[in-house]
Amino acid sequence: MQLLLFNAFNGLIQGVFYALMALGLALILSLNSVINMAHGGFLVIGAYLAYTLAPYLGFWGALVVGPIGAAVIGLFVERILIRPLYKRPDPLYTLLLTFGLALIIEDLTRTIWGAQGLPFQVPAALNSPISSVLFFITGYRLLVVGITMAVMLGLYFLLRYSRLGIRIRAGTLDLETVSALGVNIYLLRALNFGLGCLLAGLAGVLAAGILGLTPPMGSSLIMPSFVAIIVGGVGSLVGSILGGLLIGVAAGITTTYYPAASEAVIYLIMLIVLVIRPRGLLGQEGLFE
Amino acid sequence: MEAAPSRPGNERKTVLEAHDIHAYYGKSHILHGVSLRLGEGEIVTVLGRNGAGKTTTMRSLMGLTTVREGRVQMLGHDVTRWPAYKIARLGVGYVPEGRKIFGNLTVLENLVVPEARSGPWTLDRVFKLFPRLGERKAQLGRQLSGGEQEMLSIARPLLLNPRIMLLDEPSQGLAPLIVQEVMQVVRSMRDEGLSVLLVEQNVPLSLAIADRAYILDDGKVVYSGTAAELGANHELVEKLAGATAH
Numbered sequence: 001m002q003l004l005l006f007n008a009f010n011g012l013i014q015g016v017f018y019a020l021m022a023l024g025l026a027l028i029l030s031l032n033s034v035i036n037m038a039h040g041g042f043l044v045i046g047a048y049l050a051y052t053l054a055p056y057l058g059f060w061g062a063l064v065v066g067p068i069g070a071a072v073i074g075l076f077v078e079r080i081l082i083r084p085l086y087k088r089p090d091p092l093y094t095l096l097l098t099f100g101l102a103l104i105i106e107d108l109t110r111t112i113w114g115a116q117g118l119p120f121q122v123p124a125a126l127n128s129p130i131s132s133v134l135f136f137i138t139g140y141r142l143l144v145v146g147i148t149m150a151v152m153l154g155l156y157f158l159l160r161y162s163r164l165g166i167r168i169r170a171g172t173l174d175l176e177t178v179s180a181l182g183v184n185i186y187l188l189r190a191l192n193f194g195l196g197c198l199l200a201g202l203a204g205v206l207a208a209g210i211l212g213l214t215p216p217m218g219s220s221l222i223m224p225s226f227v228a229i230i231v232g233g234v235g236s237l238v239g240s241i242l243g244g245l246l247i248g249v250a251a252g253i254t255t256t257y258y259p260a261a262s263e264a265v266i267y268l269i270m271l272i273v274l275v276i277r278p279r280g281l282l283g284q285e286g287l288f289e
Numbered sequence: 290m291e292a293a294p295s296r297p298g299n300e301r302k303t304v305l306e307a308h309d310i311h312a313y314y315g316k317s318h319i320l321h322g323v324s325l326r327l328g329e330g331e332i333v334t335v336l337g338r339n340g341a342g343k344t345t346t347m348r349s350l351m352g353l354t355t356v357r358e359g360r361v362q363m364l365g366h367d368v369t370r371w372p373a374y375k376i377a378r379l380g381v382g383y384v385p386e387g388r389k390i391f392g393n394l395t396v397l398e399n400l401v402v403p404e405a406r407s408g409p410w411t412l413d414r415v416f417k418l419f420p421r422l423g424e425r426k427a428q429l430g431r432q433l434s435g436g437e438q439e440m441l442s443i444a445r446p447l448l449l450n451p452r453i454m455l456l457d458e459p460s461q462g463l464a465p466l467i468v469q470e471v472m473q474v475v476r477s478m479r480d481e482g483l484s485v486l487l488v489e490q491n492v493p494l495s496l497a498i499a500d501r502a503y504i505l506d507d508g509k510v511v512y513s514g515t516a517a518e519l520g521a522n523h524e525l526v527e528k529l530a531g532a533t534a535h
Contacts, residue, residue: 163401166394166398166401166402167401167402169391169393169394169398170391170394170398170399170402173391173392173393173394174389174391176353176373177385177389177391178402179353179372179373179374179377180351180353180373180374180377180383180385180446181374181377181383181402181403181404181445181446181449182374182377182378182403182404182406182449183374183402183403183404184374184404185372185374186372
């Protein structure tokens with residue numbers, strides 16, 4: 001029983017990272033119409049920036065600055081590389097572009113920081129388990145869940161009540177009409193892309209504290225994150241979160257009984273969902289409804 | 290400064306002028322050199338059969354379809370190939386064909402999207418003009434009736450406090466009573482000093498409120514004149530616009 005709980009909780013933490021990634025991917029997919037294969041790259045950027053800056057800023061400073069750095073680099077990438085491709089309706093162009101970008105970011109990381117894994121130090125106080133029975137629940141892991149929940153709640157309020165959020169939601173429905181109403185859609189798409197990268201960067205820093213840093217950490221998280229979107233339903237942000245948590249926990253539980261299948265089960269879930277409910281768990285509904 | 294509605298357009302200050310514009314959808318050539326002008330405080334209607342290029346003309350003026358050749362000038366600026374949002378910010382409101390309401394957004398949220406400019410049109414005033422929208426503020430756009438959606442589609446660009454309004458088939462699919470209401474709103478826009486370019490398939494109604502009219506056919510202007518002249522010439526209207534003028 002304890003082992004099952006242990007694995008389920010591990011899976012939940014993993015699912016939190018999938019959900020953060022999937023949320024950013026879904027935002028960028030629905031407004032920018034970009035299948036951002038480089039999303040894992042922004043996760044890596046966030047993580048390594050935090051690692052590099054932690055000696056100067058401390059853990060908490062790095063936790064804030066890492067994701068912001070990823071967002072800033074995301075804004076540059078959007079402006080210089082992606083924006084010229086918006087006028088091509090075929091998503092293949094940006095898919096290939098971001099796929100190439102993902103490879104470049106991974107190799108650059110390897111060149112700058114080395115291929116071997118690096119540890120990311122979290123404050124010692126956060127590393128102790130909260131009880132001897134639930135030895136796997138450390139303060140840091142609770143922090144990961146807490147921060148993620150806070151960020152998702154913040155995002156919900158942003159999209160629900162702010163003018164920017166309302167315009168992002170309108171833009172996912174009909175970007176052209178938003179533009180005809182005087183909204184600078186270039187800026188809107190840029191901010192949305194930056195927001196997605198911010199979430200990826202945050203996932204990177206949080207994940208680094210548990211999994212450590214390796215250059216391919218982004219590419220290993222990106223496929224399950226796409227699966228999370230498909231399971232949750234394209235177009236539904238709540239669905240993406242749900243999908244991420246679901247496949248994370250499912251993979252964790254599977255580890256208890258049949259570790260070799262822990263990755264396969266993610267795709268099995270996708271298969272089952274696609275057969276029974278092709279639009280995903282919460283597909284068809286709009287954002288945050 | 291305001292001209293009486295009956296004065297011919299040529300004497301008015303021009304607020305919008307399209308000069309020989311050509312536009313394409315993919316490889317098909319839709320507009321073959323459309324030229325038209327809109328004077329200050331005028332209602333000008335653009336008529337024509339389905340597929341004559343009316344909507345493409347409106348989209349080209351608004352910057353939503355690329356003008357490959359020719360020029361568009363609005364309010365003293367050459368806006369050819371400007372992005373739509375910059376044209377809107379000059380003071381150009383656009384009511385698209387099919388209303389294009391954001392269905393998953395509430396009425397109020399639909400009205401928060403526009404980049405509001407200062408002027409007489411505020412949210413309160415919009416709700417005064419369209420009380421139904423005020424009553425249904427919290428409802429989703431897709432839950433509104435066709436008439437209410439049309440009102441919302443007109444209300445949105447009003448918050449830009451535009452000087453020019455481009456209306457693409459506002460009466461489409463509406464009950465006759467609602468159409469009257471819409472036309473009354475269009476008339477009141479002119480009374481406020483707005484210049485209105487109106488694409489309509491409802492020929493008698495649009496000729497009744499317009500000062501001047503253009504007829505498009507196969508992407509070209511085949512007739513232009515005063516609405517009164519055209520209204521009196523039923524045969525011409527039937528021949529060119531595929532509709533009767535009464």
